Amino acid sequence: MVRVVRLALIGFGTVGRSLTKLVALKNKLIEEKYGVRLSIIAVADSGGAVVKEDGLTPYELLRLCELPRSAVSTFTPYGLPGAGVREIYSRVVPDIHVEATPSNYVDGEPGVSNVLYALESGAHVVSCNKAPFVLRFRDVMDSASRKGVKVRFKATVMAGTPLIDLLMSLKGYEIEGLEGILNGTTNFILTEMHENLVTYEEALKKAQLMGIAESNPDLDVKGWDPAAKLVIISNVLGMPMKLGDVVRDDLSRLDVREVFRAVKEGSVFKFIAALDLREGRASVKLTKVPRGNVFASITGTLNAVRIRTDVNEITIVGKGAGGSETAHSVLDDVITVAQEVGS
Amino acid sequence: MVRVVRLALIGFGTVGRSLTKLVALKNKLIEEKYGVRLSIIAVADSGGAVVKEDGLTPYELLRLCELPRSAVSTFTPYGLPGAGVREIYSRVVPDIHVEATPSNYVDGEPGVSNVLYALESGAHVVSCNKAPFVLRFRDVMDSASRKGVKVRFKATVMAGTPLIDLLMSLKGYEIEGLEGILNGTTNFILTEMHENLVTYEEALKKAQLMGIAESNPDLDVKGWDPAAKLVIISNVLGMPMKLGDVVRDDLSRLDVREVFRAVKEGSVFKFIAALDLREGRASVKLTKVPRGNVFASITGTLNAVRIRTDVNEITIVGKGAGGSETAHSVLDDVITVAQEVGS
Numbered sequence A, B: 001m002v003r004v005v006r007l008a009l010i011g012f013g014t015v016g017r018s019l020t021k022l023v024a025l026k027n028k029l030i031e032e033k034y035g036v037r038l039s040i041i042a043v044a045d046s047g048g049a050v051v052k053e054d055g056l057t058p059y060e061l062l063r064l065c066e067l068p069r070s071a072v073s074t075f076t077p078y079g080l081p082g083a084g085v086r087e088i089y090s091r092v093v094p095d096i097h098v099e100a101t102p103s104n105y106v107d108g109e110p111g112v113s114n115v116l117y118a119l120e121s122g123a124h125v126v127s128c129n130k131a132p133f134v135l136r137f138r139d140v141m142d143s144a145s146r147k148g149v150k151v152r153f154k155a156t157v158m159a160g161t162p163l164i165d166l167l168m169s170l171k172g173y174e175i176e177g178l179e180g181i182l183n184g185t186t187n188f189i190l191t192e193m194h195e196n197l198v199t200y201e202e203a204l205k206k207a208q209l210m211g212i213a214e215s216n217p218d219l220d221v222k223g224w225d226p227a228a229k230l231v232i233i234s235n236v237l238g239m240p241m242k243l244g245d246v247v248r249d250d251l252s253r254l255d256v257r258e259v260f261r262a263v264k265e266g267s268v269f270k271f272i273a274a275l276d277l278r279e280g281r282a283s284v285k286l287t288k289v290p291r292g293n294v295f296a297s298i299t300g301t302l303n304a305v306r307i308r309t310d311v312n313e314i315t316i317v318g319k320g321a322g323g324s325e326t327a328h329s330v331l332d333d334v335i336t337v338a339q340e341v342g343s
Helices: A014-034 A058-064 A085-091 A111-120 A131-135 A137-147 A163-169 A184-196 A200-209 A224-236 A256-264 A323-340 B014-034 B058-064 B085-091 B111-120 B131-135 B137-147 B163-169 B184-196 B200-209 B224-236 B256-264 B323-340
Strands: A003-010 A036-045 A048-051 A079-081 A096-099 A124-127 A175-181 A267-276 A281-290 A302-309 A313-319 B003-010 B036-045 B048-051 B079-081 B096-099 B124-127 B175-181 B267-276 B281-290 B302-309 B313-319
Touching: A003 A014, A003 A085, A003 A323, A014 A036, A014 A058, A014 A323, A036 A085, A036 A323, A048 A085, A085 A111, A096 A111, A096 A323, A111 A124, A111 A131, A111 A137, A124 A323, A131 A137, A131 A224, A137 A224, A163 A224, A163 A302, A163 A313, A163 B163, A184 A200, A184 A256, A184 A267, A184 A302, A224 A267, A224 A281, A256 A267, B003 B014, B003 B085, B003 B323, B014 B036, B014 B058, B014 B323, B036 B085, B036 B323, B048 B085, B085 B111, B096 B111, B096 B323, B111 B124, B111 B131, B111 B137, B124 B323, B131 B137, B131 B224, B137 B224, B163 B224, B163 B302, B163 B313, B184 B200, B184 B256, B184 B267, B184 B302, B224 B267, B224 B281, B256 B267
Parallel strands: A003 A036, A003 A096, A096 A124, B003 B036, B003 B096, B096 B124
Antiparallel strands: A036 A048, A048 A079, A175 A267, A175 A302, A267 A281, A302 A313, A313 B313, B036 B048, B048 B079, B175 B267, B175 B302, B267 B281, B302 B313
16 A cells, blocks of 8 residues: 655655655655655745645656755645645645755744744654754654654754764664764865865865855864764753854964975874763854774765764764755655654 | 554574663653553573563563573473473464574574564564575565565674664665675774784784684685675665675784785775665775775774765764674664554
């Protein structure tokens, strides 16, 4: 028996489009492998929404992906200019709400309101937007448990590398802490500085030209992004934490002469995010790592995290960003929820 | 509501004892965290069994662990000299059968018969014995699905490092293959040969003195153990494979002069297990790896595997053996099954 699971996709940037293509192209395969048929019934961006209650066809989905930014509401005959989550839900409540709007750590919007509204309406939620889980973790979880619905968000940390699944699978263990490289942009900048002995400014410029760093790189360079990931992980592991609790270094202060000295003595600087569950502390710090260390071999945009338990250490390495990787993780979560619930 | 889940533990060597201590000491914690109370109602070794239908107390479990090998049946008043799985099951069928007997790839016994008997009796099975999954994967899975019971075996691959969970969590991805270091003993021997430029025989002797290699090291050195793991992984990923299908090198043939040459040119030999799902091929081969490669930094008894999907690569690193690590993975599986079923 194939179960139909209706999705509303909120946010139609790189990840949203990548996910839409995946659903259009992999739907048959998913149906055969997991017994669920994913049906996208609504897509929203900052300009409005598209709603088709019996589900957009693969062809319609692929056509949607060719529209420019913020233009889904121009899609006739299903476009609704200016419509948002409330308008969509007034027409049809999806089985799963997929939140793919950008992470905003100032007030959390629009992610926080969207996710809470979806949960209160009785929809399950899958999100790659970090903000609701960084700023309002407890509220989101309480709302979900009150409504008896599921929330999944593995794409918020390390994108396509399933760190959160891994942490959740360690049931017999006591996790004491973890540390690693949780931001690809800053690791790319550091790799450039060490391999080519260029200044921070030169390395940043190259990262920006390659589309790896934003024009305003503060979220990465000042450690907000890895700190946000630590907050999510800490909450997942049962230790409430706020973004302001994470001590952060500023990568832009690193002088290339220090890099030169480190290289001479056989070590490298890494921007290490660390969470100590015993002490209740978290930090993102420029740390000197000896050449033989696993983290020293993590170059470019790669991420890596070492988990410490009462019994052993486990390290996971993979790309921590990317539209396609993130979309696949969202799809993983959607399939997991769909298998558990269906309709 | 706490649910009581009754366990029969078959095999009482290093892993069995380690698991028994864990259940005795962590039971309260598990109950609070996961809502299940684990009750060991039977323990068997090669000399007989202990059966107590309302569950052994933590104190009794710890006393059992102090008995010498093959002596559980001397435990009064619950000991049953000579009793095996059938005698246990004639008295009481457990909720979960834990198979912790040694892996035997010649005829698979006693693991294969025990596991199939447990499944046919309607018990769920958790195993760290590889043989049933290497030699009779299809039969085991068919029996489980016919009886509507669960089978879990994540400890069979990489012990405490949850590679199988990781593979199963990649639902949106197409896994194309994987490669890595799946045997700690041979990696220790290779590390010795490279770091101290000693011969294979000298490195093996050191490994044996340290309890890392068996007195007959063939299972590791001739690649049977990593090959068995590849067979399990391949079957988990839907590609049936037999142990004889895996091409294997013999590590004992490696001349220290070749090691010397490799080191001089900046590379190291690793015993790389590889599975190619597209070509349907598997091998365990001595492979030269450049120094900068992640696998080159995996020294001693560490294991590491890189998974290749249609979207990305994920590497997981951790200890691949050890009684405590294996016992924790078995406990993880037991908790997972217990949460899904209970009584």
